[in-house]
Amino acid sequence: MARKLSVSVDHNLCVGNQMCISIATKALTLNDDRQAIPADVDADTEEVIIEAAEQCPMAAISVMDADTGEQLFP
Numbered sequence: 001m002a003r004k005l006s007v008s009v010d011h012n013l014c015v016g017n018q019m020c021i022s023i024a025t026k027a028l029t030l031n032d033d034r035q036a037i038p039a040d041v042d043a044d045t046e047e048v049i050i051e052a053a054e055q056c057p058m059a060a061i062s063v064m065d066a067d068t069g070e071q072l073f074p
Contacts, residue, residue, distance in 0.1 A: 004066040005049060007038040013060035020061060024052035028061075036061065046072075 007027060016034040026043035028036045036056075041049065046063075053061035053073045063073040 002046060005041050005046060005072070006064045006066040007041050007049060007053075008062045008064075009036045009038070010060045010062070011035050013058040014056075015058055015060075017057060019055045019057065020052040023055060024049050028052060 009028075011033075014035040016030070016036070018030070018034075018036075020036050021028045021030060024044045027039060027041045027049050029039040031037045044052075050063055050073050053063050059074055061073070062071065064071050
């Protein structure tokens with residue numbers, strides 16, 4: 001069974017280049033300021049979500065295990 005993830009985006013860092021949403025097409029979307037926000041985090045795999053976070057040029061995305069609080073990225 002896949003673990004439940006918690007995804008957060010630091011909007012002080014996010015520049016809205018949209019790389020993350022091109023990778024995690026279901027887990028992330030854009031807000032009205034064209035910055036990433038979590039959408040349906042359970043709809044993409046852990047691997048895809050972490051890849052999206054890794055590709056963020058500003059390191060604005062954090063991924064945690066929702067049950068344990070373990071930080072998975074960064």
